[in-house]
Amino acid sequence: MEAILDGLRVLEISAFVAAPLGGATLAALGAEVIRVDPLGGGVDLRRWPLHRGRSLYWQGLNRGKRSVMLDLRSRRGRDLVARLAAEMGTVLTNLPEREPLTYPRLCERRPDLVMVSITGRADGRPAVDYTVNAGLGFPWITGPEGHDRPVNHVLPAWDVATGYLATTGLLAAERRRLLTGHGGLVRLSLEEVALVVAGHLGLLDEARLVGEPRGRFGNHLYGTFGRDFRTRDGRYLMVLALTPRQWHGLARATGLPFERIPADLTDEGERWRHRREIGDLLEPWIGERTLAEVAATFEAHEVLWGPYRTFKEVVAEIDREPAVALDFGGERPPAGPASRPGEHTEEVLRELGEDVEELRAAGVIA
Amino acid sequence: MEAILDGLRVLEISAFVAAPLGGATLAALGAEVIRVDPLGGGVDLRRWPLHRGRSLYWQGLNRGKRSVMLDLRSRRGRDLVARLAAEMGTVLTNLPEREPLTYPRLCERRPDLVMVSITGRADGRPAVDYTVNAGLGFPWITGPEGHDRPVNHVLPAWDVATGYLATTGLLAAERRRLLTGHGGLVRLSLEEVALVVAGHLGLLDEARLVGEPRGRFGNHLYGTFGRDFRTRDGRYLMVLALTPRQWHGLARATGLPFERIPADLTDEGERWRHRREIGDLLEPWIGERTLAEVAATFEAHEVLWGPYRTFKEVVAEIDREPAVALDFGGERPPAGPASRPGEHTEEVLRELGEDVEELRAAGVIA
Numbered sequence: 001m002e003a004i005l006d007g008l009r010v011l012e013i014s015a016f017v018a019a020p021l022g023g024a025t026l027a028a029l030g031a032e033v034i035r036v037d038p039l040g041g042g043v044d045l046r047r048w049p050l051h052r053g054r055s056l057y058w059q060g061l062n063r064g065k066r067s068v069m070l071d072l073r074s075r076r077g078r079d080l081v082a083r084l085a086a087e088m089g090t091v092l093t094n095l096p097e098r099e100p101l102t103y104p105r106l107c108e109r110r111p112d113l114v115m116v117s118i119t120g121r122a123d124g125r126p127a128v129d130y131t132v133n134a135g136l137g138f139p140w141i142t143g144p145e146g147h148d149r150p151v152n153h154v155l156p157a158w159d160v161a162t163g164y165l166a167t168t169g170l171l172a173a174e175r176r177r178l179l180t181g182h183g184g185l186v187r188l189s190l191e192e193v194a195l196v197v198a199g200h201l202g203l204l205d206e207a208r209l210v211g212e213p214r215g216r217f218g219n220h221l222y223g224t225f226g227r228d229f230r231t232r233d234g235r236y237l238m239v240l241a242l243t244p245r246q247w248h249g250l251a252r253a254t255g256l257p258f259e260r261i262p263a264d265l266t267d268e269g270e271r272w273r274h275r276r277e278i279g280d281l282l283e284p285w286i287g288e289r290t291l292a293e294v295a296a297t298f299e300a301h302e303v304l305w306g307p308y309r310t311f312k313e314v315v316a317e318i319d320r321e322p323a324v325a326l327d328f329g330g331e332r333p334p335a336g337p338a339s340r341p342g343e344h345t346e347e348v349l350r351e352l353g354e355d356v357e358e359l360r361a362a363g364v365i366a
Numbered sequence: 367m368e369a370i371l372d373g374l375r376v377l378e379i380s381a382f383v384a385a386p387l388g389g390a391t392l393a394a395l396g397a398e399v400i401r402v403d404p405l406g407g408g409v410d411l412r413r414w415p416l417h418r419g420r421s422l423y424w425q426g427l428n429r430g431k432r433s434v435m436l437d438l439r440s441r442r443g444r445d446l447v448a449r450l451a452a453e454m455g456t457v458l459t460n461l462p463e464r465e466p467l468t469y470p471r472l473c474e475r476r477p478d479l480v481m482v483s484i485t486g487r488a489d490g491r492p493a494v495d496y497t498v499n500a501g502l503g504f505p506w507i508t509g510p511e512g513h514d515r516p517v518n519h520v521l522p523a524w525d526v527a528t529g530y531l532a533t534t535g536l537l538a539a540e541r542r543r544l545l546t547g548h549g550g551l552v553r554l555s556l557e558e559v560a561l562v563v564a565g566h567l568g569l570l571d572e573a574r575l576v577g578e579p580r581g582r583f584g585n586h587l588y589g590t591f592g593r594d595f596r597t598r599d600g601r602y603l604m605v606l607a608l609t610p611r612q613w614h615g616l617a618r619a620t621g622l623p624f625e626r627i628p629a630d631l632t633d634e635g636e637r638w639r640h641r642r643e644i645g646d647l648l649e650p651w652i653g654e655r656t657l658a659e660v661a662a663t664f665e666a667h668e669v670l671w672g673p674y675r676t677f678k679e680v681v682a683e684i685d686r687e688p689a690v691a692l693d694f695g696g697e698r699p700p701a702g703p704a705s706r707p708g709e710h711t712e713e714v715l716r717e718l719g720e721d722v723e724e725l726r727a728a729g730v731i732a
Contacts, residue, residue, distance in 0.1 A: 004539065006629060019386075023561075028402055043609045045636070047589065048589020048590065049571075049580070049588070049589065050589075055568070056572050056575070058568075059568065060568040060571060061566050065497070077416075080538050095651075103454055105535065119539050128670060128672060130604065134602075134603070134675070135571060136592070136677075137675060137680050141711050142517070142518075143509050143510065144510065144515075144517065145512060149510075151508070151510065152508075154507050155504050155523055157527075157566075160523065160527050160563050162522075164534055164694065165391070167534040168534045168692070169694075171540075171541060172371055172537060172692070175371070175374075176542060178544050184370075184696055185696065185697060186409070186693065186694055187692075188692050190692040193691040195684065196688060196689075197526050198584050198680070199426055199687050200383075200426045200427050201423060201426055201427070201521075202415045202424075202426040204677065204680065204687060205426065206422050206679045207680065210415065213678050214677060217516045221518075222414055223413065223414020223416075230515075231463065236500075237500070238500040242409065268412065269412075269414070302492075302494060304493075307500065308501070308505055309502065309503060310503050310579060311503035311573035311579070313503075313571070314502060314503050314561075314570065315570050315573045321565050324559075325554045325555065325558040328550055328556065329461070332500055
């Protein structure tokens with residue numbers, strides 16, 4: 001079977017997470033993706049985590065792409081990128097657009113161009129995941145109960161959501177291009193992605209309609225039963241009961257006298273209101289058992305649960321790291337190494353019919 | 367301009383976040399999306415947050431769709447859904463597949479069917495965002511420094527990423543169908559989405575290659591400079607310097623004697639190593655000023671920063687809540703209300719040519 005995005009060609013002009021994640025995802029689905037960076041590398045080339053001076057972050061976000069480096073400060077370098085963009089037909093970027101790398105100018109060369117442009121704020125001003133998240137409310141409801149400061153997420157969740165939504169937007173525009181021949185410019189911002197997601201989850205309407213502001217509930221899952229527990233051997237696990245069936249499973253698995261709690265605990269709101277009492281019963285039951293013992297009982301009763309792991313435990317236990325989480329039924333490539341930065345500069349420029357030696361002499365490439 | 371996904375018809379069989387978010391996104395882009403639920407509603411119909419007994423969560427995740435309710439426990443009800451799936455041509459689901467609502471059986475009715483199936487774990491076993499996140503390592507590196515327990519995220523980030531990646535997968539399969547006439551089954555799991563994202567961010571390679579486990583650094587952004595500060599008027603803000611340019615902007619904006627710190631602070635690693643000294647200088651500077659004063663100075667010097675806001679502050683300040691963050695240049699619909707659960711049961715079944723009164727008498731619909 002051919003790769004699912006066979007024939008799609010994407011030029012990526014990017015840094016950090018959102019556009020590179022989008023490009024790496026498209027590449028893993030079989031698109032040809034070329035990432036362009038300035039001479040010497042972009043601002044994210046040495047982003048931590050590092051290993052022996054190499055950025056594991058850059059490597060992880062740029063798998064499956066060809067890497068081209070050019071003097072992007074020079075008009076000639078940017079003109080070359082514009083030629084390449086026209087040739088590829090699709091552009092994915094999260095950097096400020098500079099002439100001639102703007103949608104209208106690129107369309108002069110390639111009328112059916114599809115271009116996806118990611119910004120920080122909706123009006124184009126800069127913002128990053130960590131300012132967007134601060135501005136949205138989540139840091140005030142994340143973290144230990146009683147903590148009096150905001151708690152940032154470490155996962156750049158808005159970058160990730162934006163990167164994946166960007167590929168959705170790109171493929172939506174590609175669909176229209178296939179059907180009508182018309183390209184288009186697709187814009188999205190980290191700020192609006194975050195706002196729209198908060199809206200989908202009901203958090204904006206809650207803030208509008210409910211008098212009391214949302215509290216901070218630590219590791220409790222709001223509005224139902226779910227929290228962390230510690231086992232006898234010092235491991236931690238999450239236990240949840242989102243549905244009546246899961247609640248019955250938990251009750252059967254533990255045999256605990258939840259019926260002493262004077263409420264209909266098959267109702268999620270009642271589980272939430274009585275989360276302390278439920279937890280008080282579960283805590284010693286789990287605390288007297290090892291993780292392995294709890295696991296065996298919970299699995300036998302289809303309890304919704306899972307152990308906490310550190311990243312070191314994760315890599316010790318996984319046997320496979322696919323390049324993309326989408327499985328179309330064929331062989332999926334494993335997550336391979338990224339190219340060496342600038343590795344394909346000459347190759348790509350030769351394919352464009354350029355005189356590589358002359359470009360080097362002119363300082364446009366290294 | 368026609369909506370970008372004009373002509374795409376999607377049947378959604380879903381609950382909770384990932385598939386409903388995907389369906390709502392496709393609907394906001396102009397696809398016709400019908401969500402099917404069991405009689406009386408699915409397990410997520412009353413999920414918190416609530417307002418006057420109505421789930422703001424369900425409302426937020428089901429905008430723009432038509433809602434159909436059928437007796438899904440009966441073979442006849444499931445057969446009707448299978449007919450509807452064949453008619454629509456595309457299925458998006460995150461529920462266990464039951465006959466005849468499986469890909470092979472649906473293909474008998476509609477050979478070019480595209481079906482996107484989301485599971486919790488890669489092997490199809492159940493998992494939810496909160497167990498997947500526990501199992502991946504993030505809770506041990508999130509939250510206040512010195513805290514000795516895992517810290518859960520409140521944002522179901524893996525549900526969100528999976529929902530958006532599902533739409534990418536759906537449109538990738540739709541592209542192949544347009545080009546070749548072949549449909550296909552697309553599988554993805556919350557567990558693998560989380561694993562792949564951690565891999566992209568370098569966290570898995572870090573755990574493999576770096577001896578020391580990643581620490582917990584509170585609101586500091588790992589490997590560069592970024593953290594929260596409190597202003598004189600009791601507001602909090604994030605300040606970051608990810609690039610040399612942003613670092614120079616911060617130094618100019620504050621006029622603080624960062625040159626006394628004996629390191630080249632244009633290097634991100636040096637900013638990380640000296641984050642305490644940088645913070646010690648910035649803390650009183652910000653603490654002596656109001657948020658408005660800091661904002662004016664930072665904006666004038668293009669500092670990368672942003673205030674923390676509560677959800678109540680967010681909704682007081684925003685003037686627009688779009689239905690989707692993707693902007694294709696036309697009018698974007700605002701985030702509208704969801705349908706009443708089951709509102710379109712009769713309408714949709716009549717379009718299928720069914721005898722609605724007979725179905726009601728048989729108990730297949732309410």
